[in-house]
Amino acid sequence: MKPVLFLFSLLVSLTFTLSAQAQRSAAWTTPFPPHKIAGNLYYVGSQDLASYLVTTPEGHILINSSLEESVPLIRDAVTKLGFKWTDIKILLISHAHDDHCGGSATILKETGAKHFVMEGDADAIESGGVKKTRLSASYMSFAPAKVDRRLKDGEEVTLGGSTLVAHLTPGHTPGCTTWTMKVDGLDAVIIGSPNVNPGTVLVNSKTYPAIAEDYKTCFRVLKALPIDIFLGAHGGYYDLQAKHAKLATAGGNNPFFDKAGYAAYVADREQAFLKELAKQMGK
Template identity: 30%
Template sequence: MKPVMSVIVVLLAAATPVQAESDSLLKPIAADRAQEWLTPQPPVRIFGNTYLVGFGGLNIALIRTSDGLVLLDGGLPQGVRRIEANIRSLGFEPGDVKLILSTEPHYDHSGGLAALARDTGAPVIASAEAAEVLRAGKSGPDDPQMAWLPPFPPVEHVRAVRDRERLQVGDVTITALATPGHTPGSMSWTWRSCEADRCADVVFASSLTPLAAENYRFSAPANETAVSRFRGTFRRLRSLSCDILLTTHPAASGGEAKLAQLQKSREPNPFLDPRACAAYADTYEQAFTKRLAEEAREGQPRP
């Protein structure tokens, strides 16, 4: 009898990888970037009820409320199991997630949303523009990077929210902030987090990089609205009450250095910086201005 049981155990163990590989929602995307973006990183509490459960190159945020959890972004499909493991290592369960918030409908931040929504049973929340892309699993021609972007698993259950709409989960209120530019449907999110006798306004901000595919020009007359929206996003971020800034890619806001410092000592907390959002906007508005100037030079007749 014992040998039979051993055979069964071996067969079950061998079947597990096959089942994982056959899961279409976990099929790897951008394997060449995965090593950079999905660097393993232990989950960490940033401040109060705010945690990071993602990777060295991709931030996935988690908010603990009195009525469950809120997850922000989904990373790549092949990172989903690590996100879920990180949630568990904090003493929670993926099934405790009540909402999944999306910053931008690109594969590196949204590729894992379909699997996470399935595994947690939580709806995905996004801007109206992003919701259309998430349901389709691919970007439209209004996205500056559309020509570069691989498709990702479509998300079945997406609820669109308006700019400044408030979402209440237990004792936490999360506000949606439209921050278009990097994508037409980019959305940032803000909430209040308290620790001991101090409270801080946390902002989980979408990407601001003015990347675009080879044939896309922000300065083209057809993209005048896109330029105006990008400029509006920079102004908005400067005006926010922003004590703690977390960005979708930590390197975009010095998050890697802050995290390394936090792991050495929590006091003073390196993430507490009321100038962080303004500095983030300043950095990428300069990059955007440089991009427009380069496009203008490219459009001039050659001597």
């Protein structure tokens, strides 16, 4: 390779590496106190990458494996709560980006759990997402993981008397999933993602032609869901750290019960999407 071409290649590679590192906040891998949210629903994620454990007499359900390097953190959180790691029987995810599914292959190997994924993301999960190149977005690539059940919109996942419902909220990915469940008779909603990542093409996308309409579907679904407990794939969606700090002083009031916060968040994200869509349409 000629020196000039080599230097150019090195510069591109370094730029991509630094960009990929910049995408990852320190909060993604910083441990956070595992805690009970309500009933048999627990938080076992980091400061910002949210993972949830639903415990039952017949084993447990884990939602979101986060990054590959997050697995020890999640395992430690489950153990600190007094539950067995190998009692996880089902692994679910919010969507096929590495910050929510990168650790899936390792968790499946360690626990023997079954992997259920919305059909729109299942192929990506099994293939490892976008082929890794210097220019491909890092969050689109991850370790491949076998999918045992391909879910459709509205399907239920039941274990030991607890049922989660998979709601297709596409756009962020074709199979982006918002999970809901009843906890102590209340409606808990774990938002998949309504966000438009920087660089996302919303108009005339060659890789995802229906993306704009799918985002509109996402917001219609989110606005129609019954909601008492507001949760999400990132702790930042629902102000995890501030709400967790209130647990000890809430006086019996659960800070995660936040209908108003949910409505405000969804409305804000919808406006951000519409603004970006209008920009890309030249309006």
